[in-house]
Amino acid sequence: MIPAGGPAPVGAEPTTPRRHPQDPDPTRSTKAVAVVWLAAIGLLFSPVVAGALPAGFALLLARSAEAEMRASGGFLTGVAPLRIGTRLARLALLVAVAVIVVGIVLAIFHLGGSGGGTGVRYGSDVN
DSSP: OOOSSSOOOTTOOOOOOOOOTTSOOOEEOHHHHHHHHHHHHHHHHGGGTTTHHHHHHHHHHHHHHHHHHHHHTTSEEOHHHHHHHHHHHHHHHHHHHHHHHHHHHHHHHHHSTTTOSOSOOOOTTOO
């Protein structure tokens, strides 16, 4: 028998805890991979605001994947891709919102009271 804190005797097999035969192998979460792909597509199309939809789906899927990973007790892996996908999705939403805000501001300045020619024009004899 090997002491808990001591080294193994020479020639002895290292004692590693054996897994139960029905215990599944750790597997990468496919939802985490899907989050990364949806977020990348969202970031690609976010300058034309169409990327907000896949980015939103990526964030919803990320919440579900994270809950499954926590409940699996280590069976599902893929925390790093999940974090990367979540960050990319948030960035895609930020870019889409920024494009919308810039478009609204430009529309206000273009159509605003800067002499855009959209008002009523009176003749030169009207005071």
